[in-house]
């Protein structure tokens with residue numbers, strides 16, 4: 001498959017050259033493929049955000065390189081092009097909304113791109129519609145729930161029509177309902193709009209909806225593969241400080257009780273199917 | 281402690297009145313002219329006329345008058361102190377002395393000076409609050425941006441300044457909410473903000489502002505990154521989703537403004553100033 005993002009020996013230091021220098025990324029080799037939904041997990045401080053910030057040139061590699069559709073983020077002239085390709089949504093919606101009206105906020109990105117007025121209006125309408133936010137278009141953000149605010153932040157990025165949207169723990173501040181809605185939006189954008197999604201998260205319930213996952217530890221990629229494949233390696237998962245998805249925990253427990261449950265169950269839906277077959 | 285309830289400056293009450301429908305540029309220019317006229321008004325008659333005009337505008341807009349004035353409440357003690365200060369400390373030769381005690385004299389000149397200052401503050405506050413109550417922040421800043429655009433020619437980054445204002449206005453409410461949260465957290469730990477004398481109260485409020493400032497800086501940093509990620513590189517090369525249009529209401533407003541302004545200037549010139 002076609003590579004959208006590719007890193008090569010990517011290394012990054014915070015406060016380089018000072019006494020409290022931190023090596024946040026340690027020769028990372030990874031790729032994001034066009035059209036996939038990729039999740040990146042790992043404990044606090046494992047370097048997820050630092051890696052993600054390289055994807056749209058918010059940070060420049062200390063050593064090694066990163067290419068976005070062949071463009072290097074180290075090249076100043078490519079940065080505006082790279083930011084058109086890769087959109088980014090952050091953890092706290094309050095700190096990324098610019099305007100006091102939803103539709104104006106969504107227009108902010110397209111306005112920055114210098115698009116003609118008619119095109120901006122079309123894109124704002126499209127983004128509002130795609131994320132089911134039409135009813136909120138004239139609302140001020142402080143009247144919205146945290147989940148709705150995060151949807152607005154996603155719409156603001158979507159209106160720039162990026163090929164890839166990177167979400168850095170977009171559900172960390174949300175209640176279960178907001179979390180589910182944001183997750184549904186991400187999945188829909190991936191399946192229906194063909195947008196590549198990179199999801200940084202601590203929730204295994206979100207990871208299992210992705211095609212592929214990366215596990216980071218100490219600034220390096222420790223594991224890589226489909227959720228089924230990764231969660232098979234129980235010892236490594238534990239040493240990376242991660243949980244197992246609820247479905248695989250339950251499946252494991254049932255297996256220990258002597259039930260015949262097929263291996264590699266990570267999604268709740270699969271577990272339900274399996275249990276139904278068991279019954280009949 | 282409901283801090284957000286009393287903030288009316290920067291709050292917008294949506295509506296469909298002709299005041300709401302004015303082009304923001306018309307409103308900004310009119311409000312500016314009104315403020316200048318109020319600053320040169322020195323007679324009770326002039327303020328009476330302005331009160332009539334402002335009352336007319338508020339009625340036309342359908343904004344509840346009580347709401348427009350609510351933001352004044354926290355300012356009242358300060359206004360009262362200012363008034364007392366003027367009453368006793370403003371000195372003028374040959375003026376009536378109402379009251380004399382030790383080195384303090386309440387004079388007619390002081391009374392009028394106190395009144396003048398209070399009237400000016402009241403009107404300035406009402407006019408600016410009225411402007412923000414009937415104009416969304418977004419159209420306000422669109423209007424400002426359009427009016428200030430010519431300043432680019434002399435090297436003033438007007439678009440960036442307006443963007444700063446847009447963000448500051450968005451963050452006022454967030455910070456007020458945050459302040460409330462911090463105060464509640466402190467109260468939960470047993471700090472009684474409503475007890476003690478003035479100095480004790482002030483000392484209790486102080487530790488509240490430190491986390492607020494730290495929080496505000498962190499927010500600002502995150503916002504900068506988010507704006508960067510959305511390709512913001514300053515005003516250059518930016519286009520706008522909305523463009524502004526002047527219409528019939530704007531002409532009517534200009535006419536009303538000319539009548540009021542003319543009358544007021546006449547009064548300012550030909551009536552006795554209060555001081």
Ligand SMILES: Nc1ncnc2c1ncn2[C@@H]1O[C@H](COP(=O)(O)OP(=O)(O)OP(=O)(O)O)[C@@H](O)[C@H]1O
Pocket residue numbers: 014015022023024042043044045046047048049050051
């Ligand atoms: N601005 C910064 N200055 C200095 N060090 C930093 C900075 N940001 C992150 N670090 C350090 O770099 C390392 C990686 O941090 P990073 O934020 O990428 O981790 P993360 O996996 O995103 O963690 P989290 O799950 O908490 O978001 C950590 O050790 C962190 O302390």
Ligand SMILES: [Mg+2]
Pocket residue numbers: 048049050168169
């Ligand atoms: Mg992070």
